Amino acid sequence: MRILALDTSTEALSVALSVDDICQTRDEVGGARASQRLLPLCAELLQQAGLRFSDLDLIGMGAGPGAFTGLRTAASAAQGLAYALDIPVARVDTLMAQAETAFPLLHANGTVQCNPAQIEPGSIVIAANDARMGEMYWALFQADGTGWQQLHPPAVHSPEHALLAWAEVLAALPVRPGADVPPLLACGNAWSPHAEGLSAACARLSANNPRLHALHRAVLHATDCTPSAAAVARLSRQQHAAGRTVAAAQAQPIYVRDKVALTTAERELARA
Numbered sequence: 001m002r003i004l005a006l007d008t009s010t011e012a013l014s015v016a017l018s019v020d021d022i023c024q025t026r027d028e029v030g031g032a033r034a035s036q037r038l039l040p041l042c043a044e045l046l047q048q049a050g051l052r053f054s055d056l057d058l059i060g061m062g063a064g065p066g067a068f069t070g071l072r073t074a075a076s077a078a079q080g081l082a083y084a085l086d087i088p089v090a091r092v093d094t095l096m097a098q099a100e101t102a103f104p105l106l107h108a109n110g111t112v113q114c115n116p117a118q119i120e121p122g123s124i125v126i127a128a129n130d131a132r133m134g135e136m137y138w139a140l141f142q143a144d145g146t147g148w149q150q151l152h153p154p155a156v157h158s159p160e161h162a163l164l165a166w167a168e169v170l171a172a173l174p175v176r177p178g179a180d181v182p183p184l185l186a187c188g189n190a191w192s193p194h195a196e197g198l199s200a201a202c203a204r205l206s207a208n209n210p211r212l213h214a215l216h217r218a219v220l221h222a223t224d225c226t227p228s229a230a231a232v233a234r235l236s237r238q239q240h241a242a243g244r245t246v247a248a249a250q251a252q253p254i255y256v257r258d259k260v261a262l263t264t265a266e267r268e269l270a271r272a
Helices: 031-048 068-085 094-102 159-172 195-205 211-220 229-241 264-271
Strands: 002-007 012-019 022-029 058-064 089-093 124-130 136-144 147-157 184-188
Touching: 002 031, 002 068, 002 229, 012 031, 012 229, 022 031, 022 229, 031 068, 058 068, 058 094, 058 229, 068 089, 089 094, 089 229, 094 124, 094 136, 094 147, 094 184, 094 229, 124 159, 124 211, 136 159, 147 159, 159 195, 159 211, 184 211, 195 211
Parallel strands: 002 058, 058 089, 124 184
Antiparallel strands: 002 012, 012 022, 124 136, 136 147
């Protein structure tokens, strides 16, 4: 299978071409440049592999959550290519791709990667990316023999509310008698910009919630990275095998923030 994968959900631009389990990538600074550089990078990868766009079987896109303009850039490119080539699209959760970037769990063909030095089965991963406006996009996943299982869907919160939500999810997990507490890991690009807010929230709340101690340790040792298109390609292959790809018209971004600006009345009330 020939998969072209792209992610522009953060300030990074990442493109990957996966051909029969062999993946080639291109990574650059994105942001405002992403809309200009995305398709040329795709063309470069295809040319290097001796392929044309018409040789592709699947488009994988980092669907979000993430930066609004970046998500629209990836969605527009994915839709345009899928329409023109009459091929499906895999809408990949960028936070799941974040977990797969930081702690590679699967080979390109979907088989389990047995490398306990990277991640143990049962491990829980907090994936969090900076959402600006004093907030972070986050989701929780657990690794098992079939891949990543979602414990909490993508959400957007301030550091304090995110910590409380993480503790609530962890408290609700079933505990097997005699079983160890599963390893807790963190990844994403939210930890540096929100370090002060997270530390302050942990110090303020941990006295009444001991679970926050383990969360704080995970945050302090978080893997700092952005979603890679190589991870998007691996997860796209999974979606295709499971019959969960979509037609071009359904290749829409995943938004979790439904309010980015105040109305005139709300601004006046805030000033008052």
